[in-house]
Amino acid sequence: GGWGKTTLVTNVYEREKINFSATAWMVVSQTYTIEALLRKLLMKVGGEQQVSPNIYKLDAYDLKEKIKQKLKTRKCLIVLDDVWDQEVYLQMSDAFQNLQSSRIIITTRKNHVAALAHPTRRLDIQPLGxxxxxxxxxxxxxxxxxxxxxxxxxxxxxxxxxxxxxxxxxxx
Structure with missing residues (x-):
C-alpha cells in the first residue's frame, strides 16, 4: 500500500458519482465471502430500506439475480477497492453483465488482478521520482x-x- 490508489479513486468517485443513478464503494481486502460482498452491494444499490430481511437467506446466485434486477436500467459506478484475488471479480462479474454505460473500478496491488482490465483501461501507478x-x-x-x-x-x-x-x- 501507500501508492495512493485508493486516494486517487476516491477523488474520481466523489467527482463522478453525480453522473450515475447507482453507486457503490466496496472494500474487499484479503478476507471476504462472495455472499457478504454481494449482500453489501445489493444493499448499496437497492437501498437498505428496500432490501428484504430475507437477503441473509439468499445464496450467491440469487443475490446476483437481485442485483441484476436492480441495475438493469440504471447507470452504475461501482468501486471494488483493495482486491487481492481475481476470483472476487470473476465471481461477481455475472451481476455486472449488460450494464449500460456503467463503470467498475478496481484498485489492487496485485498484477494478476490488474490483468483483468483491458490494457487501455488500466492505470499502473509508479513511485514518485x-x-x-x-x-x-x-x-x-x-x-x-x-x-x-x-x-x-x-x-x-x-x-x-x-x-x-x-x-x-x-x-x-
Whole structure:
C-alpha cells in the first residue's frame, strides 16, 4: 500500500458519482465471502430500506439475480477497492453483465488482478521520482515557508527522510 490508489479513486468517485443513478464503494481486502460482498452491494444499490430481511437467506446466485434486477436500467459506478484475488471479480462479474454505460473500478496491488482490465483501461501507478518526492515532502512539511522551500540547514535530513519513503506518496 501507500501508492495512493485508493486516494486517487476516491477523488474520481466523489467527482463522478453525480453522473450515475447507482453507486457503490466496496472494500474487499484479503478476507471476504462472495455472499457478504454481494449482500453489501445489493444493499448499496437497492437501498437498505428496500432490501428484504430475507437477503441473509439468499445464496450467491440469487443475490446476483437481485442485483441484476436492480441495475438493469440504471447507470452504475461501482468501486471494488483493495482486491487481492481475481476470483472476487470473476465471481461477481455475472451481476455486472449488460450494464449500460456503467463503470467498475478496481484498485489492487496485485498484477494478476490488474490483468483483468483491458490494457487501455488500466492505470499502473509508479513511485514518485526523487525530485517529485522531495517537492511533495517540502510542500507538506514546509507549508508556511515561502514557496514551501526546505530550509538549507534541513536539506540533508529532508533528503534522508524522502529516500526512506521510496517515492510512496502516502509515506511522504
Amino acid at each position: 526523487n525530485a517529485q518526492a522531495f517537492d511533495l515532502f517540502c510542500r507538506r512539511t514546509f507549508y508556511n515557508e515561502k514557496d514551501h522551500a526546505c530550509p538549507s540547514d534541513l536539506v540533508e535530513v529532508a533528503t534522508s527522510i524522502v529516500d526512506r519513503c521510496q517515492g510512496l506518496p502516502l509515506a511522504l
